Amino acid sequence: MGFAMLLHVLSAVIWVGGMFFAYMVLRPVAAGQLEPPQRLPLWAACFQGFFLWVWAAVILLPLTGYWVIFNVYQGMAGAPLYVHAMNGTGMVMIGLYLWLYFGPYRALRSAVAQQDWKTGGARLATIRRIVGSNLLLGLLTITLAVSGRFLVPA
Ligand code: HEM
Numbered sequence: 001m002g003f004a005m006l007l008h009v010l011s012a013v014i015w016v017g018g019m020f021f022a023y024m025v026l027r028p029v030a031a032g033q034l035e036p037p038q039r040l041p042l043w044a045a046c047f048q049g050f051f052l053w054v055w056a057a058v059i060l061l062p063l064t065g066y067w068v069i070f071n072v073y074q075g076m077a078g079a080p081l082y083v084h085a086m087n088g089t090g091m092v093m094i095g096l097y098l099w100l101y102f103g104p105y106r107a108l109r110s111a112v113a114q115q116d117w118k119t120g121g122a123r124l125a126t127i128r129r130i131v132g133s134n135l136l137l138g139l140l141t142i143t144l145a146v147s148g149r150f151l152v153p154a
Contacts (some may be wrong), residue, residue, distance in 0.1 A: 001071060008064040011057035012119075014027055016138035018050050024137050027128065030104045036117035044112045047105055063089065089141040092105020093134050100130045 026046070030039050065087065073079040076087075104126040111120035 001068060004050045004064040004067045007060050008068070011060045011064075012138070012142060015057040015061075016142060018053065019131055019135040019138060022046065023128070023131055025033070032070065036121055040117060040120040040124060041106070042111050043127075044109050047108075047127075051101060051105070056096060057059050058097055061090055062094070080149065082144050082151070083119050085148065086141055089137050092138050093141065096134050096137070100127055100134075104130070105114070107118065 030042060034042065059151040065083075069076060069079050069083065073083070076084070108120055108123040108127065111123060113119075
């Protein structure tokens with residue numbers, strides 16, 4: 001159980017921490033210093049590397065979460081409210097990531113391959129909004145996970 005929770009929390013740290021760095025640090029620097037022909041390939045390459053880790057996270061988070069739910073709480077019905085809330089926000093986060101990956105990210109890659117900077121810029125703007133939303137949801141989910149038991153009754 002300790003190992004499952006370790007994988008769970010490491011997945012959350014890597015996913016949410018990566019989004020925080022991309023959104024809060026790299027995004028303003030890249031936007032300020034690079035033109036689209038440099039900026040869009042940079043983002044496509046960064047996403048390619050980061051999304052390998054995000055795939056691991058979106059598989060491990062529900063897997064280890066349900067493992068704990070079924071072994072510690074004997075199922076969803078026995079789980080406290082904050083775990084239900086985490087399950088809900090976590091599922092929305094995973095849904096947003098799947099949309100991002102199969103929608104705008106794929107479109108960004110093909111736009112970059114064709115050096116179509118206008119389309120690429122539009123797809124990157126969509127990705128920015130999705131990552132911004134997922135970052136907020138991720139921080140909320142961590143808040144629920146860590147403080148939930150103190151904030152809401154079981
Ligand atoms: C996708 C469905 C998810 C399920 C079913 C789930 C389930 C769980 C469960 C059962 C626990 C143990 C709670 C306890 O007994 O105290 C837990 C802990 C935790 N979860 Fe999730 N989780 C999910 C997604 C997420 C996501 C997306 C994040 C962060 C982005 C996250 C962050 C955490 C953290 C940080 C803890 C540790 C809390 C602590 O020990 O203080 N979880 N999760």
